Amino acid sequence: MINVNLGIFGHIDHGKTSLAKQLTEIASTSALDKPPESKRRGITIDIGFSSFTLENYRITLVDAPGHADLIKAVVGAADIIDLALLVVDAREGPKTQTGEHLLILDLFNIPTIVVMNKIDIASEEDIKNTETFMRAILNSTNNLKNAKIVKISAKEGIGIDGLKRTLKETLDSMKINRDIDNYFKMPIDHAFSIKGVGTVVTGTIHKGKISVGDEMRIFPINVDVKVKGIQCFKKDVNESYAGDRAGIALQGVEPRQIFRGCVLTSKDTKLEVVDKIVAKVKISDIFKYNLTPKMKVHLNVGMMVVPATVVPFQKMDFEGKEVNIILNEVKKGDECYCAFELEEKVVAEIGDRVLITRLDLPPTTLRICGHGNVAEFKGIEELNIKKIVTREGKVVAKKDKLFVEGLASSKTSAEKLIGEVVYVPSKDIRGIIKGTFGTKGHLVVEFDGNVEKGDVVILRRLRNWG
Numbered sequence: 219m220i221n222v223n224l225g226i227f228g229h230i231d232h233g234k235t236s237l238a239k240q241l242t243e244i245a246s247t248s249a250l251d252k253p254p255e256s257k258r259r260g261i262t263i264d265i266g267f268s269s270f271t272l273e274n275y276r277i278t279l280v281d282a283p284g285h286a287d288l289i290k291a292v293v294g295a296a297d298i299i300d301l302a303l304l305v306v307d308a309r310e311g312p313k314t315q316t317g318e319h320l321l322i323l324d325l326f327n328i329p330t331i332v333v334m335n336k337i338d339i340a341s342e343e344d345i346k347n348t349e350t351f352m353r354a355i356l357n358s359t360n361n362l363k364n365a366k367i368v369k370i371s372a373k374e375g376i377g378i379d380g381l382k383r384t385l386k387e388t389l390d391s392m393k394i395n396r397d398i399d400n401y402f403k404m405p406i407d408h409a410f411s412i413k414g415v416g417t418v419v420t421g422t423i424h425k426g427k428i429s430v431g432d433e434m435r436i437f438p439i440n441v442d443v444k445v446k447g448i449q450c451f452k453k454d455v456n457e458s459y460a461g462d463r464a465g466i467a468l469q470g471v472e473p474r475q476i477f478r479g480c481v482l483t484s485k486d487t488k489l490e491v492v493d494k495i496v497a498k499v500k501i502s503d504i505f506k507y508n509l510t511p512k513m514k515v516h517l518n519v520g521m522m523v524v525p526a527t528v529v530p531f532q533k534m535d536f537e538g539k540e541v542n543i544i545l546n547e548v549k550k551g552d553e554c555y556c557a558f559e560l561e562e563k564v565v566a567e568i569g570d571r572v573l574i575t576r577l578d579l580p581p582t583t584l585r586i587c588g589h590g591n592v593a594e595f596k597g598i599e600e601l602n603i604k605k606i607v608t609r610e611g612k613v614v615a616k617k618d619k620l621f622v623e624g625l626a627s628s629k630t631s632a633e634k635l636i637g638e639v640v641y642v643p644s645k646d647i648r649g650i651i652k653g654t655f656g657t658k659g660h661l662v663v664e665f666d667g668n669v670e671k672g673d674v675v676i677l678r679r680l681r682n683w684g
Contacts, residue, residue: 219271221461222389223298223422225280225328227319228305229312233335236372237305238281241382242268244451267407267420267463269451272386276451278422278463298405298422300394300461301385302330308340308369311348312355314582321502324359325589326571329392331366331384332356338371345369396460402426402434402484404464405521409476416446417473419482420465426484427459428466436471437481437565438491443470479522481565488567493560494597495519497572499590500553507576509548509556509587511684518573519564519592526558528574529684531603536680537639542603544683556590557598568592598684605683611640613673616655622675626659635661641676642669649675 226234268279280299302323306312312320323330332352337345349367356365368384370377404421412418428434432445447467448458458464466482483489495517501509509515509530517526530545532554548554556574574587611624622640626632632654640649640663647667655662663675 219276220274220389220394221278221459221463222275222394223278223280223300223461223463224385225299225302226305227302227323228333229307229310229315229319232305232307232310232313232316233372234281234305237303237333237335237370238268238279240372240375240378241270241277241279243270244268269463272382272389275386275389277385278451280422298424299328301388301392302328303333303381304330305333305335306348306352308334308337308348309344311344311351314584317355317584318586320355320359320362321504321584321586322573324361325502325573325586327361329365329388330362331368331381331388333381334367334369335372337369338374338376394461397425398427398460400425400460401486401488402428402432402482403487403489404428404466404482406436406476406480406482407478407521409473409480411473412467415467417468417471417476418465419468419476420463421482423458423460423462423464425460427457428464428482428484429457432484434468434482434484435487436476437483437487437489438563439471439475439480440491441471441475443468443482445469479520479564481520489565490567490595491563491565492595493563494595494600495558495560495564495566495572495592496594496596496601497556497558497590498553498593499556499572499574499588501548501550501588502584502586503551504584505550505587506584507579507587509574510546511544514578515558515587516575516577517558517560518575519566519570522562522564523575523577524564525561529557529559529598529603530554531557531601536606536678541680542601544603544605555593557596557601557603559598566592566595568594603683604680607679607681609677609679611661611675611677613642613669613671613675614660615671616660619655620669620671621655621660622651622663623658623660625661625675625677626654628659629654629657632659632661635677638677638679641678642667642673643676644674645669 228234356362368381403424406419406421408420434443446469448455449465511529515528516523530548531542570592573589576585579585609625611622614623635651638651649663649665651661652664653662
């Protein structure tokens with residue numbers, strides 16, 4: 219059996235949970251809206267898990283909330299899946315959260331099948347319009363242009379067999395590689411106590427393997443634990459591997475100590491507990507707002523979404539040295555580095571994916587700013603971020619010789635510039651300030667090309683930012 223994690227995404231009330239009920243053979247943690255708060259509110263408020271088999275695949279269903287306020291859980295779900303179903307009401311068509319979920323799937327490059335639901339109560343015109351609209355949206359993505367569209371009614375069971383065939387064909391075409399030989403890492407999504415067993419945690423194993431008797435550690439609470447037992451969908455096993463959905467009984471920790479964002483990991487882990495992250499990011503092509511220094515955002519790292527202060531910057535060569543230069547604004551489509559000061563500690567390693575969101579924006583607005591990967595763990599002060607201060611002067615003639623004026627206002631200030639590099643941008647000429655002339659701040663410059671009276675001369679100097 220090949221273990222696969224299948225996420226179900228979509229706008230509220232478009233039928234995600236109804237579809238999960240159609241597919242589910244074994245229910246598991248928070249599956250099918252079992253939590254009391256879900257039943258009271260009538261919506262999925264947490265990530266739910268269940269499973270079914272499809273020939274040689276054992277598929278874990280990850281049911282992600284569609285409500286606008288619960289995007290944090292959606293991002294956490296996207297981080298643990300191999301393949302996605304995006305459910306769209308055939309009558310209503312795509313809504314705001316449909317777009318947000320699709321953008322997350324596109325940014326994370328997760329293969330996706332669009333499932334048009336409720337075709338039993340939609341007119342032919344509705345179905346045609348929704349399919350046309352969804353195809354246009356898919357064509358605007360970077361990674362999901364060839365996503366298939368399947369029409370079903372989850373309530374009536376119409377089209378489910380066809381959906382399963384499409385799932386099987388898609389899975390057969392995918393190369394699902396599991397990182398079994400690495401250290402062990404499993405983000406914990408639920409923790410509870412079972413009488414006679416003790417503390418049990420559940421999660422999807424990202425990498426490595428785990429065996430009964432292994433000694434592990436839980437980050438960020440730094441508690442050492444021992445594995446008492448392992449289950450994979452109600453079956454006791456001695457070992458579990460990357461890609462598996464597992465329930466693990468642990469000795470040495472209480473459920474109340476564990477929260478969403480904790481990670482079970484091996485003693486040889488490369489994970490770190492940090493509140494400072496530098497990531498190389500790309501801003502979404504359709505995000506309407508700009509990122510500016512010290513703006514408040516939310517950063518998704520693994521299963522956690524935490525408030526953060528962002529400082530965008532670029533790495534550039536300045537006089538033969540690499541320096542970090544502040545960016546006063548970052549617009550849609552831009553690529554840059556961002557330093558994040560987090561309000562809570564998270565568990566991460568170099569290379570981890572991050573997602574930047576603006577959850578302060580109204581839910582009717584696209585709130586996903588961009589995505590990237592962790593590059594290093596440094597604070598804003600450690601990065602020594604600079605700003606470039608530019609002065610403009612010009613070439614003048616005095617006593618048949620050429621000097622530069624306008625870069626200094628006096629002889630004293632001119633003397634402080636000796637040794638600085640200047641440029642004549644119109645001629646791609648470089649010069650070095652060698653001395654001063656007179657008392658009004660004129661400069662003697664040695665250029666590596668021919669300059670003339672009136673040429674504009676630029677002096678760029680680094681200053682501390684912030």
